[in-house]
Amino acid sequence: MRRTEYAADAYAAGQGLGPALASALEELAVQRVLLTTPGPFAAHPPLHVRVARLADETARERPTTTA
Numbered sequence: 260m261r262r263t264e265y266a267a268d269a270y271a272a273g274q275g276l277g278p279a280l281a282s283a284l285e286e287l288a289v290q291r292v293l294l295t296t297p298g299p300f301a302a303h304p305p306l307h308v309r310v311a312r313l314a315d316e317t318a319r320e321r322p323t324t325t326a
Contacts, residue, residue: 261302261303261304263306264303265293265304265309265312266311268280268312268316269316271313271314272313272316272317273316275320277313277314277316277317278310278313279316280313281309281310281313284306284309284310284313285306285310288306293306
């Protein structure tokens with residue numbers, strides 16, 4: 260399950276939706292719909308790991324510009 264969610268997150272980041280997905284995940288955590296720290300046998304990856312990976316994927320997708 261974790262591999263599938265990471266793949267979906269990477270796809271979203273590749274489509275330019277990484278920041279929106281990260282924001283939505285954080286909002287679900289605030290509303291307590293999504294656990295921020297799942298238990299040891301949880302199938303879903305921890306929220307902070309998903310958000311960090313989305314930030315990394317988004318940074319890789321953005322072309323750097325030089326002035």
